Amino acid sequence: xxxxxxxxxxxxxxxxxxxxxxxxxxxxxxxxxxxxxxxxxxxxxxxxxxxxxxxxxxxxxxxxxxxxxxxxxxxxxxxxxxxxxxxxxxxxxxxxxxxxxxxxxxxxxxxxxxxxxxxxxxxxxxxxxxxxxxxxxxxxxxxxxxxxxxxxxxxxxxxxxxxxxxxxxxxxxxxxxxxxxxxxxxxxxxxxxxxxxxxxxxxxxxxxxxxxxxxxxxxxxxxxxxxxxxxxxxxxxxxxxxxxxxxxxxxxxxxxxxxxxxxxxxxxxxxxxxxxxxxxxxxxxxxxxxxxxxxx
Numbered sequence: 001x002x003x004x005x006x007x008x009x010x011x012x013x014x015x016x017x018x019x020x021x022x023x024x025x026x027x028x029x030x031x032x033x034x035x036x037x038x039x040x041x042x043x044x045x046x047x048x049x050x051x052x053x054x055x056x057x058x059x060x061x062x063x064x065x066x067x068x069x070x071x072x073x074x075x076x077x078x079x080x081x082x083x084x085x086x087x088x089x090x091x092x093x094x095x096x097x098x099x100x101x102x103x104x105x106x107x108x109x110x111x112x113x114x115x116x117x118x119x120x121x122x123x124x125x126x127x128x129x130x131x132x133x134x135x136x137x138x139x140x141x142x143x144x145x146x147x148x149x150x151x152x153x154x155x156x157x158x159x160x161x162x163x164x165x166x167x168x169x170x171x172x173x174x175x176x177x178x179x180x181x182x183x184x185x186x187x188x189x190x191x192x193x194x195x196x197x198x199x200x201x202x203x204x205x206x207x208x209x210x211x212x213x214x215x216x217x218x219x220x221x222x223x224x225x226x227x228x229x230x231x232x233x234x235x236x237x238x239x240x241x242x243x244x245x246x247x248x249x250x251x252x253x254x255x256x257x258x259x260x261x262x263x264x265x266x267x268x269x270x271x272x273x274x275x276x277x278x279x280x281x282x283x284x285x286x287x288x289x290x291x292x293x294x295x296x
Contacts (some may be wrong), residue, residue, distance in 0.1 A: 004022035007185055009262070021089055022157040023072045028074050040106060053296050057119065060289035064130045065090045066165040067158065071115035075101040078111040088122075089165040089206050091130070098290070112292065120233040122162045125207030126286035127266030129166025131263040136277050139270030146171035146256075148280045163282060171278050172285075180211045180230070200223050217242055224251040230277070233259035236272040243273030 021028070043049050057071070066088045075082045080200055086092055100107060129145065136143040147163035147170050149156065158214070160170050174176040179201055190198060201210050202228030209227035214220045220229050220242045229246070231239055234257065243255050257269040258278035 005190050010082040018296070019069060019161075021073045022161045022198065023070055023073075025073070025077065028077055030072065032074065032077065032110065033113050034186055036110050038110055042107055043109045049104060051105045051296065052083075052103070053105050053111060053294060054102045054106045054110055056100040056293045056295070057116065058291040059092050059094060059098060060291040062093050063123045063288040064126040064166050065098060065119075065123055066093055066126035066162045067119040069239055070122075070145070070158070071111075071119050072099055072101075074115045075099075075107070076119070077102070078107040079103055080107045080111065088161065090093075094289045103296040111194040116290050116292055117287075118158070120290050122158055122165070123288040123290070124285040125162025126160055126165035127288055128263070128282035129163045129168040129279075131166075132261065132277070132279055132281065133167040134265045135263045135266035137245050138271040139272075140275075143170055143266075143275060143277060145261075145266070145279060146279060147174075147282060148258075149174060150280045151191065151283050159283060164239065168279075168282070178211065178215065179205055180210045181226075183215070194223050195225060196211060198223075212255075217245060221245060221249065226250045229255045229257055230258050231274070232258040236265070236268040236274075239269060239274050240272040262275035 023171070040049070051149060057068075059065070065086050068084055068086060068088055072082045072084050080101040082099060082101040084099050086096060086098045092098075098257060101111070109203055129147065133145045137144050145168040147160065147168050149172055151159035156173065158175060172180065181201075201208075201258065210229040211230055212223045212226040213230045213232050214223055215232055216234065216238060223229060226245055227243070234242070239255060239257055240252050245256070246253055255273055256276035256278055257274035261269060261277045261279040262281040269277055
C-alpha cells in the first residue's frame with residue numbers, strides 16, 4: 001500500500017473533463033438512507049438543521065482523486081448547492097480543494113460522512129492503481145495494468161471507476177463477458193486435447209479472445225495456441241522464460257502476469273515481457289485522507 005507515491009508530479013498533471021457518477025440516484029439515496037434511516041438525531045435535537053453553512057473537502061494526502069462526482073451528487077440529493085473543483089483522475093497534492101457545498105446544516109451533515117468516506121475509499125483504489133501503472137511503465141512503456149473483479153461485493157462499479165481513474169483497465173467485470181479458462185475448468189474436460197478445447201471455445205464465442213491461466217513454462221507451451229496466457233504466481237524470471245519459449249515456438253499469445261502484482265514488483269514483471277499485469281492490490285489499498293472543513 002502506497003502512502004506517498006513519489007512518482008506522481010501533480011504540477012505536471014492536466015485535469016481531464018469530469019466524468020458522471022457511476023451510481024444512479026436510487027443507489028446514492030440508498031447510501032444516504034443507510035447512514036440516516038430516521039433523520040439526524042444530533043443535528044435535529046440541537047435545533048440547527050436550518051442554519052446555513054458551507055462544507056469543503058480538501059486532500060490531506062497526495063492522491064489520485066476519485067469518487068468526487070458521486071460525492072457532489074450526494075450533497076445535491078440532500079438539497080445543497082455543490083461546486084466540483086477537481087475531477088476523478090486528477091493527481092493532486094496536499095491541501096487541494098476538491099469540492100464545496102453550501103446549504104442548510106441539516107443537508108450538509110446528512111451528506112458529510114457518506115460523501116467523505118466514498119471519496120477516501122475510491123481515491124485509495126485510484127492512487128494504488130496509478131502507482132502500479134507508473135511502475136509497470138518504467139519496465140515497459142506499453143504495459144497495461146488490469147484490475148481483477150475481487151472487489152468488496154456490491155461495490156464493483158465504484159472499484160472499476162477507481163482503477164480507471166488511476167490509469168488502469170479492468171481485467172474482467174464479471175463471468176458473462178470474458179473467456180478465462182482456469183485449471184478448475186480443465187479438471188472437467190477429461191482427456192480433451194487443448195487444441196480441441198480452444199477450437200470449441202472459438203466456435204462458440206467467435207468474437208471473444210481465449211485466455212488460459214497456466215502455472216509455468218510447460219503448461220504455457222501446452223496451451224500456446226491461446227490468445228492470452230495468464231501466468232499465475234510465477235516469478236519475473238519464469239515470465240521471461242515463457243515469453244522466450246513462446247517466441248521460439250512461433251506462438252503469438254500475449255503473456256499476462258497475475259497473482260501478487262503490486263507497485264513493488266510491477267516494473268520487473270513488465271520488463272520480463274508481461275504485456276498485461278493483472279492485479280487485486282488496489283482493492284485492498286488504504287483509503288486516502290480527505291479533510292473536511294465546515295463554515296457557518
